[in-house]
Amino acid sequence: MTRPEDLTDAGARPGLRERKAFATKRRLLAAALDLMAREGSDGVTIAILADRSDIAVGTFYNYFSSRESIIDAVVELEVGTMGRRLDALISSIADPADAFAAVLRHLVRTALNDPVWGWLIVRLGPESPAVSEIFGRRFESVLEAGLRNGRFLLTDVPTAAAVALGSLLAALRAYLEQERSPGAAATEFTESQLRAAGLGVEEAARIAARRLPELPVIADQGALSIARIPL
Amino acid sequence: MTRPEDLTDAGARPGLRERKAFATKRRLLAAALDLMAREGSDGVTIAILADRSDIAVGTFYNYFSSRESIIDAVVELEVGTMGRRLDALISSIADPADAFAAVLRHLVRTALNDPVWGWLIVRLGPESPAVSEIFGRRFESVLEAGLRNGRFLLTDVPTAAAVALGSLLAALRAYLEQERSPGAAATEFTESQLRAAGLGVEEAARIAARRLPELPVIADQGALSIARIPL
Numbered sequence: 437m438t439r440p441e442d443l444t445d446a447g448a449r450p451g452l453r454e455r456k457a458f459a460t461k462r463r464l465l466a467a468a469l470d471l472m473a474r475e476g477s478d479g480v481t482i483a484i485l486a487d488r489s490d491i492a493v494g495t496f497y498n499y500f501s502s503r504e505s506i507i508d509a510v511v512e513l514e515v516g517t518m519g520r521r522l523d524a525l526i527s528s529i530a531d532p533a534d535a536f537a538a539v540l541r542h543l544v545r546t547a548l549n550d551p552v553w554g555w556l557i558v559r560l561g562p563e564s565p566a567v568s569e570i571f572g573r574r575f576e577s578v579l580e581a582g583l584r585n586g587r588f589l590l591t592d593v594p595t596a597a598a599v600a601l602g603s604l605l606a607a608l609r610a611y612l613e614q615e616r617s618p619g620a621a622a623t624e625f626t627e628s629q630l631r632a633a634g635l636g637v638e639e640a641a642r643i644a645a646r647r648l649p650e651l652p653v654i655a656d657q658g659a660l661s662i663a664r665i666p667l
Numbered sequence: 668m669t670r671p672e673d674l675t676d677a678g679a680r681p682g683l684r685e686r687k688a689f690a691t692k693r694r695l696l697a698a699a700l701d702l703m704a705r706e707g708s709d710g711v712t713i714a715i716l717a718d719r720s721d722i723a724v725g726t727f728y729n730y731f732s733s734r735e736s737i738i739d740a741v742v743e744l745e746v747g748t749m750g751r752r753l754d755a756l757i758s759s760i761a762d763p764a765d766a767f768a769a770v771l772r773h774l775v776r777t778a779l780n781d782p783v784w785g786w787l788i789v790r791l792g793p794e795s796p797a798v799s800e801i802f803g804r805r806f807e808s809v810l811e812a813g814l815r816n817g818r819f820l821l822t823d824v825p826t827a828a829a830v831a832l833g834s835l836l837a838a839l840r841a842y843l844e845q846e847r848s849p850g851a852a853a854t855e856f857t858e859s860q861l862r863a864a865g866l867g868v869e870e871a872a873r874i875a876a877r878r879l880p881e882l883p884v885i886a887d888q889g890a891l892s893i894a895r896i897p898l
Contacts, residue, residue: 562837589868591855595841599834599859606793606833610826624822628830632863637820 461499463489468506469514473555477507511566514556517654518546519570524652526574532582533635537643539574540604540629541622542651547608548618558609562601571604572597582633589634600629692730694720699737700745704786708738742797745787748885749777750801755883757805763813764866768874770805771835771860772853773882778839779849789840793832802835803828813864820865831860 450458467488471479482503486493500506522539529535547554560567575597582588590596604625611621623644630640681689698719702710713734717724731737753770760766778785791798806828813819821827835856842852854875861871 562833563840590859595838595845596859598841599837599856602793602833602837603830606830607826609794610829614826625830628821628827628863631865632859634862634868636867637865 457498460489460491460495464491464496464499464506465510465513468510469552469556472507472510472559473552474559476559480507510556511560511564514553515560515566515570518543519574520654521651522571522574524654525649526578528649528652531587532578532585533587533630533633533639533643534646536575536578536582536633537626537630537646538649539578540600540626541644541648543571543604544608544611544622544625545618546651548611548616548621551612554608554612558605558612562598562605567605568598568601572601575600579633587635596633600632603629603632688729691720691722691726695722695727695730695737696741696744699741700783700787703738703741703790704783705790707790711738741787742791742795745784746791746797746801749774750805751885752882753802753805755885756880757809759880759883762818763809763816764818764861764864764870764874765877767806767809767813767864768857768861768877769880770809771831771857772875772879774802774835775839775842775853775856776849776879777882779842779847779852782843785839785843789836789843793829793836798836799829799832803832806831810864818866827864831863834860834863 464485467485468480470488471484480503482496483493485503485506486496500509522542525538525542526535529538543557547557557567562568576593579588579590579596579600580593583590583593588596607621607625611625626644627640630643631637635643695716698716699711701719702715711734713727714724716734716737717727731740753773756769756773757766760769774788778788788798793799807824810819810821810827810831811824814821814824819827838852838856842856857875858871861874862868866874
């Protein structure tokens, strides 16, 4: 006799064909992520991805329409998801200086705890549309809030956000090359950015060393595991 | 009768062939500079340079051995010369905070007063060996001096120099896109960098607004005119 639960399980569980397709797509995304982190997007070719994922070149097109579309998919998974997690983080913090500090500290810590992610962001660079829009937009909203309530000293928000992003990527590259401790690097970088934004030396140190709220896990974060969970 | 002065003039004055060769070399360098500022070094091809300089492609090789060698020549003229002018500037200033401010202000002002130069630096980018060595080295020497005499708050000098360079290039790009006033942009950016380096808000403002010593003219600066004086 078939119980209702069994029916539900059978309906939810994908068949062998779906599971194989999922595994292949994951291998392709993981290979693309690895190449983008090592060499930048220019290093991604369909021939290399197919070779590393053990499929024929033609089979690639069952999963992605072009090299650009797999690059976009990696950026969306890795940068887009982080952007939405940062939104959830920012929305839980009242003071813009605190929010800016939490965003910067989580970005530095994530990059140094997960150097593949860190190098991906460094190689995409501050001028990549994804990085400048997705991170730049969050920087702008926090800096704007801090300018409005008199917490930050800045002339114009978009310039300050672009400069903070340029600083962040330069710092990530330097820290990744040195294999610095994530927590210490995050605090040190954040202190200097808070001072640049106009906070005094003592207050910048206090805010950058405060207990850091967790980076929220969000509903669609599971998508990340497509590329990030080791095969 | 030939007077001695005439003889001297005749000896010093290059012949027609030399003058034509000099003009062609200058056209090639100016075309390469223009392309590098607009599109980055990747935009430089010998075919385009020859076309813009009104010479046959083969004639290019009378002047430069490869596209890399003309790119290197432009970088040396435009970045190398600026590096030596900054050395002369730094050596005339006792306080490292003052020296850092003068270097940053002159770099921002030069880039905005001469957008071709500014875009060249932005397109070369902070990871270009010339920009990171030539500007990064000067930043390091000033930051090192300020750390030694207790003027600056930093953990390690190479990271702070790399971050300052990343900030500078991000700021130059933003200012060039906005066509900001050079003096105001230079002061604003420099204030934020002095604060990031650990100076208090008032002192950073005072130093960044102080009378700026001239950027020294140096002996080999004449070389610049090869590319920079309009034809």
